[in-house]
Amino acid sequence: MARTLLEIKDLSTGFITEGGIVKAVDGVSLTVETGQTVCVVGESGSGKSVTSLTVMRLSEYDGGQILGGEVWFQGENLLTKSQKEMRRIRGKRISMIFQEPMNALNPVFTVGDQIAEVVRMHERVTRDAAWARAVEMLRLVGIPEPVLRARQYPHELSGGMCQRVVIAMALVCHPELVIADEPTTALDVTVQAQILDLLRDLQQKFGTAIMLITHDMGVAAEMADRIAVMYAGIIVEEGTVEQIFERPHHPYTIGLLKSIPGFEGERGTELYTIRGNIPNLARLPSGCRFHPRCPFATDRCRQESPPLRKLDEGRKVACWYAEDVAAGRVTGAVTGMDVESTEAVPAELSPGDGQTAVRGAAK
Amino acid sequence: MTEYLLRRILQSIVVLFLVTVFMFALVHAAPGGPTHVLLGPGMSPEAMKIQEHNMGLDQPLPLQYLHWLKDMLTGNFGYTFKNHIPINTIIWPTVGNTLILMGAAWVLSLIIAIPWGIYNSTKTYGISDNVATVIAYLGFAIPSFWFGILLQEYFSLKLNWFPLSDMWTVGKQGDIGNLLWHMVLPVTVLALGFLAGYLKYSRASMLEVLHEDFVRTARAKGVPERWVIYRHALRNALIPVITVLGLDLPVLVGGALLTENVFNWPGMGREFVEMALAREYSVLMAITVITAVMVVLGNLLADILYAVVDPRVQLGKKGGASV
Ligand SMILES: Nc1ncnc2c1ncn2[C@@H]1O[C@H](COP(=O)(O)OP(=O)(O)OP(=O)(O)O)[C@@H](O)[C@H]1O
């Protein structure tokens, strides 16, 4: 039943900046199957948006250059298509939901107009028929009095309402894939939950696959079938939601999980944060790009970049010591970064500790 | 929308009221008082007394103001001091002449600048964009009177393509072709001045809008690029441009002063200078009042246009932005 819908293969997208070429996406591979929800998680600046915009072939409008790779969608490589051909796919077969619903809508057109426009772009229908579809779609996304609301402008609606409009716009032509780039980040917590519920409902109804981009592991836990963890332009770990949450194999994934409020036991008083910052993409560290922040880094990590390798069924991870990290063999007393415990990694921890620990464990 | 317009009209009335009070006060605060200002020096005290009585200048000030305001509102500007010609017969033709000249230059510059600036925003630093930058630079840098004289030198005296000055050839009054022929040089001068600003402004405004999220949304919906630019972005880009146009309307009325004098164009600007030299204060006041009314009306027009283009104005959220 599950077929491959979207297959991203070794995708790279860069930007030319004053500091040199910045590879915002550096060899990303990812598969989305029909009807599935795949979450892409990672800190700000890890390249999640650029990945999704490149799939849509929209990063080119922001100065992005596709440096390599393939994006297969239903047997067609989107990267070899012209913008004109892409236009027929966008909004019709793949559509997008954006982070800031208020800014994503055009302030000078009514919301009904903006939804009906999608229909008119892709189907041969009359103006009235398109409008009726827009109103119907507004009803479906749970907007009360859709007939009235359709005639209103974005500034007359709340942020949550606007996001419902954006969702209506994305789904009105029943696309096979919806890419949602942080659809709830700009919204109140209560509204966030409603929007996620709505997305799930509509996914059931239309059988749409969702590529959901978020930096919130909690959202991923709730929505995802599969999770891909991105860091500094690459995927560092990928697996089913169970694999990622029950037995994370990459130190970065572990860090992300530990930074969810109240995720692992209630004992932790202080919220965990991964020390350090995401590196400057124009000046990446040698070896594994996570090593400066990794408590387990060894000399090997500092010199050689670990490939994304397949572990157990369906899981991929880019870490030399993934098995040891997952088994907790490099953790415990020595490093303090224990998957099982809620204790945060001590701030004074130096990479050297991790090195000894891993070596010791590896013997 | 109606509420917004009513508020705007009310504001305009208040502004006009303040302008007239100011004008009135100015005349009465001048050395020698209004008699001096309006009638000129060199009158015998007795004659002045009689005149003052005739003109109601011995009445209390508020009453005088109301009389004066009534005269102004009914277009009763009085007579020139020197020849006793009704000011109305002098002034209205000059208003018309100025509007013809400035209107032509303004419309011409808009027709060129807005599409061109928009186009350049989609192809920044291309040939077209660079040419526009040079033209805009020249427009900013060259003083209009100097440019006018330059054009006269070359196209009129040297090449003899266009007339040196005036609005009509003597004996050809009313001939549209003759008028257009006379308009070419002064309109060029004035249009270049407008063009510079509008080119830069429409380009910058469009560039800003093209980076907005909703432009990306439009693309993500599968809207063709041409529509993205001319339907989604353009209307948003025009909003600030319209504000600037509204602010420029006063220039439209008063800004032709130098050019009119260089080309001896019988408009308000030339009239103003002539009348100032002749110390015809009543005429100057009439011109000022007419100018003020036109400026306020122009701003009102811009506000209406603004409300038509930007739906957010209806709620009054941006209502204060355009004053
Ligand atoms: N138009 C652009 N020009 C230059 N660099 C860009 C551009 N867009 C993105 N980048 C760079 O690419 C990197 C990845 O950005 P991206 O927006 O994909 O991150 P993200 O994972 O979506 O983060 P966030 O959670 O903040 O949305 C960043 O370092 C950013 O500076």
Ligand SMILES: [Mg+2]
């Ligand atoms: Mg992003």
